[in-house]
Amino acid sequence: MKNPYIPLAMTAEKIVIETDDKNIKTFSLSFLNKAEESSFNYLPGQFAQLSVLGEGEAPFGIASSPTQPGALEFTVNKVGVLTTALHNLEEGAIIGIRGPLGNCFPLELFKGKNIVIVGGGFAFTTLRSLLKYILYHENRSQFSNVTVIYGARRPGLLLYKDEFKQWEARPDLGLYLTVDQADEGWRGKVGVVPNVIKEVAPSPENAYAVVCGPPIMIKFTLPVLRQLGFPPQRIILSLEMKMKCGIGKCGRCNIGNKYVCQAGPVFTLAQLNELSSEY
Amino acid sequence: MKEMKIAKSELARFLDSLISEYKVFAPVKQGGFIAFQEIHSGSEVLLDYVNSKKPPKEIFFPQSEVLFNYRLGGEGLGIEEPTFEDKPMVIFGIRPCDARSLVIFDNIFNSQEYKDVYYTAKRERTLVMAIGCNQPSSTCFCTSLGGGPFSTDGSDLLLIDIDQEYVVQAVTDRGKQLVKKHSQFREAGRRSLSLMRKVTQRASTLIKSKVETGETKKKLDGMFEDPFWDWLHEKCLGCAVCTYLCPTCHCFDIADETLDQMGRRVRIWDTCSFPLFTLEASGVNPRPTGKERMRQRVMHKFKYFVDNHNVAACVGCGRCIKDCPVNLDIRTVLNSILNR
Numbered sequence: 001m002k003n004p005y006i007p008l009a010m011t012a013e014k015i016v017i018e019t020d021d022k023n024i025k026t027f028s029l030s031f032l033n034k035a036e037e038s039s040f041n042y043l044p045g046q047f048a049q050l051s052v053l054g055e056g057e058a059p060f061g062i063a064s065s066p067t068q069p070g071a072l073e074f075t076v077n078k079v080g081v082l083t084t085a086l087h088n089l090e091e092g093a094i095i096g097i098r099g100p101l102g103n104c105f106p107l108e109l110f111k112g113k114n115i116v117i118v119g120g121g122f123a124f125t126t127l128r129s130l131l132k133y134i135l136y137h138e139n140r141s142q143f144s145n146v147t148v149i150y151g152a153r154r155p156g157l158l159l160y161k162d163e164f165k166q167w168e169a170r171p172d173l174g175l176y177l178t179v180d181q182a183d184e185g186w187r188g189k190v191g192v193v194p195n196v197i198k199e200v201a202p203s204p205e206n207a208y209a210v211v212c213g214p215p216i217m218i219k220f221t222l223p224v225l226r227q228l229g230f231p232p233q234r235i236i237l238s239l240e241m242k243m244k245c246g247i248g249k250c251g252r253c254n255i256g257n258k259y260v261c262q263a264g265p266v267f268t269l270a271q272l273n274e275l276s277s278e279y
Numbered sequence: 280m281k282e283m284k285i286a287k288s289e290l291a292r293f294l295d296s297l298i299s300e301y302k303v304f305a306p307v308k309q310g311g312f313i314a315f316q317e318i319h320s321g322s323e324v325l326l327d328y329v330n331s332k333k334p335p336k337e338i339f340f341p342q343s344e345v346l347f348n349y350r351l352g353g354e355g356l357g358i359e360e361p362t363f364e365d366k367p368m369v370i371f372g373i374r375p376c377d378a379r380s381l382v383i384f385d386n387i388f389n390s391q392e393y394k395d396v397y398y399t400a401k402r403e404r405t406l407v408m409a410i411g412c413n414q415p416s417s418t419c420f421c422t423s424l425g426g427g428p429f430s431t432d433g434s435d436l437l438l439i440d441i442d443q444e445y446v447v448q449a450v451t452d453r454g455k456q457l458v459k460k461h462s463q464f465r466e467a468g469r470r471s472l473s474l475m476r477k478v479t480q481r482a483s484t485l486i487k488s489k490v491e492t493g494e495t496k497k498k499l500d501g502m503f504e505d506p507f508w509d510w511l512h513e514k515c516l517g518c519a520v521c522t523y524l525c526p527t528c529h530c531f532d533i534a535d536e537t538l539d540q541m542g543r544r545v546r547i548w549d550t551c552s553f554p555l556f557t558l559e560a561s562g563v564n565p566r567p568t569g570k571e572r573m574r575q576r577v578m579h580k581f582k583y584f585v586d587n588h589n590v591a592a593c594v595g596c597g598r599c600i601k602d603c604p605v606n607l608d609i610r611t612v613l614n615s616i617l618n619r
Binding site: 002003004005006007008009032051053054055056057058079080081082083094096240241242244245247248249250251252254255256257262276278279 | 346347349351355356357358360361387388390392393394395396397503529530531532533534535537542544546549551556557558559560561565566571575578579582583586587
């Protein structure tokens with residue numbers, strides 16, 4: 001019987017500093033034992049538990065897309081003990097992984113639909129996985145128009161800058177980057193994400209909105225989407241809660257009777273409206 | 280199988296023969312408390328007891344358990360995969376409420392998608408021999424939760440004390456085989472069975488506490504925002520003894536411990552009564568005060584668990600009532616909910 005608590009070994013092939021405050025790094029990991037790679041079948045929206053042995057374990061959304069096999073990517077903000085331990089690692093270090101865990105974005109429902117991706121700050125990780133999955137040449141035709149609205153406090157805090165440069169050039173993607181405070185070189189929009197959504201006004205017709213960001217952005221974004229006409233069933237969110245086991249046993253990530261690690265992390269706004277507000 | 284019996288005078292000999300084949304856990308006196316411990320002789324067993332201080336859940340789900348050991352600085356993660364003992368085990372003398380709690384535990388640790396191998400490895404090889412309760416305590420309310428002083432849920436064998444001997448009900452095939460194998464069991468005669476009926480009837484009348492858990496669940500469905508939670512927690516000290524002593528509380532923490540190059544990942548009982556339980560690294564805590572934590576404990580046991588597994592996470596053993604330092608009685612809580 002498989003022991004769900006034993007992590008597999010991965011090598012940190014590449015560690016990239018994402019933001020000018022150096023607080024966010026992206027870790028590109030590959031399985032030490034290549035045979036284990038095929039056992040890790042994931043979809044955008046899922047997460048994994050990363051271990052630094054001696055320090056502990058914590059859950060992170062998977063930022064890479066299954067359409068690019070070989071490496072798993074995680075973008076980590078340095079906030080606590082484990083994330084600091086991760087940030088202190090150098091390329092070549094060994095990291096433990098358990099997963100994939102949780103549910104994924106409802107990709108089957110997304111097929112044939114317009115997709116509006118709304119992200120804020122460092123919460124663009126699983127959204128990046130989703131975007132890469134949709135834009136993948138074999139998948140792109142399954143989805144209709146794709147709009148991305150992504151903001152950060154200032155240009156230096158935006159993630160995945162090189163990729164966004166490439167995506168800006170794509171004719172099959174409506175991309176709107178915004179910052180609260182621009183600097184000299186900034187050519188994108190200025191203003192908070194909810195205001196940019198108002199301005200861009202994506203049509204709710206045949207569309208799903210997928211929203212990840214800091215609580216304050218979510219709070220002001222949801223009313224805007226509702227005003228535009230997105231029904232709660234077609235607004236998708238992803239939650240973060242403190243977790244230990246990630247497999248529905250340790251008892252701490254529940255919101256009402258739902259364990260975020262198993263029933264989530266992806267929920268529709270309609271589902272969240274049914275749950276208690278304890279998150 | 281007909282009802283069997285075993286003379287109390289033969290019990291020690293029976294347990295001795297079990298010990299040669301099984302790891303046997305039984306109630307013993309330990310530091311002034313009753314505890315379930317591994318015994319090495321049938322004479323160690325204590326038979327005159329109401330229930331153990333700590334629930335026997337720790338036989339399957341220890342308060343602290345090593346998930347795996349590792350060595351830092353080598354190739355890969357250096358994890359030494361744990362192996363599991365295969366010697367069969369017997370718990371002798373568990374009370375029917377605690378036997379029932381194991382069935383409730385199975386919902387969590389032996390769930391469809393992820394088997395908790397640390398738990399299942401022990402659970403599957405353990406035979407449960409319960410002893411019914413002739414003298415339930417004033418804090419017992421098992422009958423309100425679908426159990427009873429002679430409930431057989433979770434037991435392979437149930438023993439009923441009729442003074443000089445025990446009447447033995449074999450509940451499962453495993454239990455039947457054990458009875459067949461040991462010569463100390465004899466067919467129970469009419470006199471024994473009539474004594475048994477007397478004892479069981481009397482015991483049932485001794486349980487005076489009654490809570491309506493079905494109705495309580497319906498109330499709780501709409502009570503998340505109720506002002507009830509604003510004051511309920513006020514006298515609670517947050518000591519969490521209620522959760523540590525609860526046979527159905529299963530929450531745990533996972534932590535790493537290292538000394539030089541050697542390390543181990545352990546899991547430790549944790550509790551929703553502690554503020555750190557849900558505190559995130561960012562400083563956010565979705566259950567920041569006693570109000571949210573008390574609500575979580577009550578809701579988890581009597582609403583969420585029922586929603587998810589169709590059974591309350593409570594067996595009415597009364598340990599949380601007996602040992603609460605401020606006399607916060609869960610029966611009173613449930614009855615107040617009913618009156619909201």
